[in-house]
Amino acid sequence: MNTIEIHQKLQEALGDAVGPLSEPKIDSFAVVKADRILEACAFLRGTPGLEMDFLQDLTAVDWPKRSVIEVVYHLYSFPHRHGIVLKVELDRANPVVATATTVWKGANWLEREVYDLFGVTFTGHPDLRRVMLPDDWVGHPLRKDYQEEGGFHGIPNLRENPLVELRRLDLVRIAEHLKANPPPPPPPPAEPKA
């Protein structure tokens, strides 16, 4: 079954909660309404003939211009060897979506990662904690507008850039050098130096 057929089946089951399949520029995807995503997942996993038993990836993309965070579900089926990409678009100010852990247990850590790095809250998640960053980290680094703080608990994250520092030294040295032995005024017959 190819993506178009899967999408058709999904649309038949969920109606207009499933958006049209994106124009297949490269890989196509379908946008699902956020409140129906769990239903869509359960349908794709449970329906005979689809059986998307493998949650291959779950991640997010931040679109500040559209004020949207997309959560992307890459689904795949081992028995049928087909897959589909679903997306939900969440409000950037308050991104909340139902958890997929009830459908695939593997979503647990993937959702924790998205929560950690994008700040998307998954309702009903059994263990929604930060996974990569410390608990008291401020901000969600993979958001486009994330500003790096200058360190963490007094641990600086900046290193002097020796190249810049050396350049500054050089300028001083060149100035001193020029002061000590000023270059000859450039007369029209330039001295062959090179």
Next chain:
Amino acid sequence: MAQFSFAFPKPGTKKLLVGATLGAALAIPALLAGLLVFLVPMVNKPLLDAFIREKLGHVPATWVGTQWVYAAALFLAGIAMFTFAAITGGIFSWYERRVAARIQSRIGPNRVGVAGFLQWIADAVKLLFKEDLVPGEADAMLFRAAPYFVVAGMTLVLVALPAGQAIVVADLDVGIFYILAVTSFIVVGILLSGWSSNSKWSLFGAIRATAQVVSYEVPAGLAILVPVLMAGTLSTQGLIRAQGGWPWEWFFFRNPAAAVAFFILFISQLAEGNRTPFDLAEAESELVAGYFSEYSGFRFALYFLVEWANLWIIGAVATTLFLGGWQIPGVSAQTWASVRGAGSFPAFGWWALQFVSLGIFAVKTLFLVNVVIWIRWTLPRIRIDQMMNLCWKYLVPAGFAAMLFTLVWQMVATWAPIVEKITALVVFAATVWVTWRFLQQTRKNVSLIAHERVDLSNW
């Protein structure tokens, strides 16, 4: 490159180092053998009495200094045994590292002295100069005391452990039983160290060690009963005297059950000595370092000293019980008596024979030590439930069976001694054959690997 100016030893220093190594390599065994052969037999009442009577010119029974002489002799013998244990432990530490390296396709420590022989001294000096840390939350007194219990457990065993015909500090009537008993001191020390460190890893290791050692006392005891039944004595020297110098006179070959008992004892001793595959107590990949996780410096060195000195004990106990101990082939008890002469002091030939017996004992023990090291660097570690399984489901029943079989066997052997003789020869021949096959297999292993050949270079 300029920044790596390695301080190559100057020619003079190199000569010095070679000289020091060779000197140490010759002097240390000579010193140890001398200590053992000349000091330890002195702890012998008739000899000491003769010494007081003939050299000091007193009557031992009435002289006030007699007890002092006895005490001094005991003290000297104790020092000798402890020095012996400490130095062999040290040398084994270097030796095991070298053997392990060769087994692992590495070179091993080869810088300090020739072939790295002086490495253990360097390590010991380094550890002695390290800070003696006690964790803040630890029970400081017990923490400090624990290593001494371990050392005591190791040293006390040496009291009854023979190393030659007359080289035993005290030939106790219950010698082997005594050895079994004082080994438990080590457990006390391990338990103390694990508890007092106030570290979860240490506690884990200590509890594991305790469970292990206590369990394996049972099969070890059962296995020891087999030679005891065959010899009819618990004295270590008596056990050796009941065997002979030739391999087919050893207990190991004289009774099929004894061969089984040998393996049971050997496995149990590995377990009691916390050697792989039974190193659960210090399981590095699980418990970081087990019961001595928190130790440093000198106390840490003590644990390792005991671990390597235990190697000697493992080998020596098994040699004593099953492999004929110090018995020299062709030298019977009558020979010993005749060589000693009639004088109150033994003749020169007797002392020479003592050296030979010590050498034979050492060779057998060192063979077993090598086996222990080799096993350690081959096998994985077993899990604690499997360790218990092995003990109670395999070793204990086998130990009982071996003991019962020996009871019957002894009756048969008394009734028809020829049965024992034939069995010994057959088992001996089988052992030789198996060893031969094994060496063949080993040789074949090299050629099984493509583009690999026997090459003994790169030391």
Next chain:
Amino acid sequence: MSKLVLRRLDRNNEEMLINFGPQHPSTHGVLNFLVETDGEVMRRAIPDIGYLHRSLEKIGEMVQYPGYMPYTDRIDYLAAMFANEGYAIAVERLLKIEVPKRAQYLRAISCELNRITSHLVSIGTMATDIGAVTPLVYALRERELLNDLLEALCGARLTYNYHRIGGVAFDMPEGWRDKVLAYLDRLDSSIQEWDRLISTNEIYRKRLGGVAVISRAQAIDYGLSGPNLRGSGVDWDLRRDVPYGAYPDFSFEVPVGCGWAGVVGDCYDRYYVRVLEMAQSSRIIRQALEKMPDGELTAKVSRKPKPEAGEVQSRIESARGELAYYLVSDGTERPYRLRARTGSFMAMGIIEDISPGLMVADLVALIASLDVVAPETDR
């Protein structure tokens, strides 16, 4: 993270809470496990990762497409070729580039060599974690010999940076082919020796057989992939089932766990699948060296590629399972979003649910058998 975890633990009992890491001999990098034990038996082991988080996905949004290639080496330092290849395939799909045949073959060879090195570390550390130190040294010995070959091919032993967008960086050096073939001869016999040394060892089999069983359904549900999935009896290999690169040209078998030492999906199955895969990799390399076509090494790619807006995903079979790059492009010369889905991260997710009832020693075996590598989980 400990505060939140501790709240979940019931403190009013006799159980012991141990921090198994982050500095621990058998955590394969910097991992932490909060282990709640009742004596030797674990109640729960909660993985705590992030000690090696280097925000590689964020960096991906800041460098240009070709400049990210060296960073992919750092995603999984034991199997950098796969990270290279996955990223290259993703960008090639974005740019709609066809990779020359010879480059595809070289990619396959380099990746399979890398699979062998990676699996050698995996099985070696497995043996060490079980307590046998010597097999690790043998495995590393074989790996070093192979690293020499990879070094001759691409100039580095670990961070290869060999693949390029549209092809590979270098051709085979002179005489390299024969060296590889000689090495493969050695490897095949070494694997047999390895089996005699440790795989068939009774203690080893008993330590791993029937321990930490991940059933087929569980493995799929938790999104395991690669050898971990095959160890649970799922016959699935992207190289064969969703072929990419030059793999359709080779014939090889996909080893699947079948309960060699007990139950399907136990630690031994996951371990032994890797041993068998090494032999298969050797087979693939031989075929590739034999059939190696002539041709270009790279397709024509601009120095600063600017793909059109869109998104792609590339999936490859890495040594640690499925490595999938999800690339979103907004038409500029830098990726808008770069995501690497790694096998180890998914494998870490299952530990907490598998661990109850195991012994402390089994946790070590479980971690080793899942072959988690800390930089890959943390990225």
Next chain:
Amino acid sequence: MSITTSQYVGNVRDTVKSFWHGMSVTLSQVLRRPITIQYPDRLEIPVQDVLPPRYRGFLEVDTDICTGCQACERACPISCIQIEVEKDPANPKQRVVTQFDIDEAKCMFCGLCVEPCPTGSIQHTREFEATQRSVRNLVFRWADPIKPFPVYKVVKGAPYIPRAPLGSRVKDLLAQRSWDAVGTSYLPPEPLKPPPPPPVKPPPAAKPAAPAAAKPAAAPAPAPAPAVQPDEPKP
């Protein structure tokens, strides 16, 4: 868990058999040559000379054939190369390279800078040993700001570009410095462009234009520390 007699006997037999093989394998290793070498001092050939030619060690720039095109600087994903090309004040037609610094402490030896170089001036060598007490000394400076080197003009139709032997220049460079040399002392950090009302000094190791350093939470020590040289060893 109960087991049958045959399993019981089988366990014992398997154990003995597998130990037989395992022990013979480990014993046979004693007969083989150890794989390890005794780096660095007990080697027949220095390690640098047995490395393959593609080895990616320290970068070397042959300043005689550098065209000053800065392609390597652009290719570097982590900006560890910095090049400044200026006009020669004495000869306005001649461009000179006044700075060609490679921060080898930051370099990740990926080789991406080598590929776009038109003349092969920048190359990886097989040198890799340059332990330094001060990390600042790991910046390899290929141009002298006082005596900048002129850029190379590729002669069209020339059969080859004469490059200095690979590694010779890096070796000279490494030979010049001792491993415990004192790190270069940098100038004190520049004050921030718009000085904030409360006089908060930037941390000593901050980049001059790092905006994040301005945040007061980021400065661990608000005490003024103008010319601290953290890498400088105590005299």
